[in-house]
Amino acid sequence: MAVYPDRTRAPGRAELDALFARPALGLRERTLYRLLYESAARAQEVLVLDVVDLDLDLDLRNRRAKVRRKGGAAEVIVWSTTTAQLAGGPWTLHQLRHSALTHAAEDGANTSTLLAYSDHTSVASLARYARVSPEALARWQEGRDPAARRR
Numbered sequence: 001m002a003v004y005p006d007r008t009r010a011p012g013r014a015e016l017d018a019l020f021a022r023p024a025l026g027l028r029e030r031t032l033y034r035l036l037y038e039s040a041a042r043a044q045e046v047l048v049l050d051v052v053d054l055d056l057d058l059d060l061r062n063r064r065a066k067v068r069r070k071g072g073a074a075e076v077i078v079w080s081t082t083t084a085q086l087a088g089g090p091w092t093l094h095q096l097r098h099s100a101l102t103h104a105a106e107d108g109a110n111t112s113t114l115l116a117y118s119d120h121t122s123v124a125s126l127a128r129y130a131r132v133s134p135e136a137l138a139r140w141q142e143g144r145d146p147a148a149r150r151r
Helices: 013-021 027-039 043-047 081-086 093-106 111-118 123-127 134-144 146-150
Strands: 064-068 074-078
Touching: 013 027, 013 093, 027 043, 027 081, 027 093, 043 064, 043 093, 093 111, 111 123, 134 146
Parallel strands: none
Antiparallel strands: 064 074
16 A cells, blocks of 8 residues: 655644634643644654643743653653643644644754754654745745845
């Protein structure tokens, strides 16, 4: 049986902001979706976490948890204060992971950082996730345009 690549588009930032702001979205789902997006962890790595697994101090500085990665390795995932303060959507949980990696690439994260962030061991497998949007590519190209630099 042939296996075909999943080229599903990563939801854009505005689409995710709308999801996270949706009034009908419960606190548990909002927290889960944000944690998946901000950590770029796999859904199965996050869904097994319990509140006691989360390393949160009173100042919300730590924002991390130890997870078991695919293959069994123990690693730490991290997230932003937005998720920590929270303590569906039309997209799959896996698409949130795609978005996190795509947006990190669009923000200039290098390959080594993206590999560590996603727990990929292969650049080829990472490339399926970090698919920069045409808009981000146009912004990057605009920044390189010699005519734009002279203005």
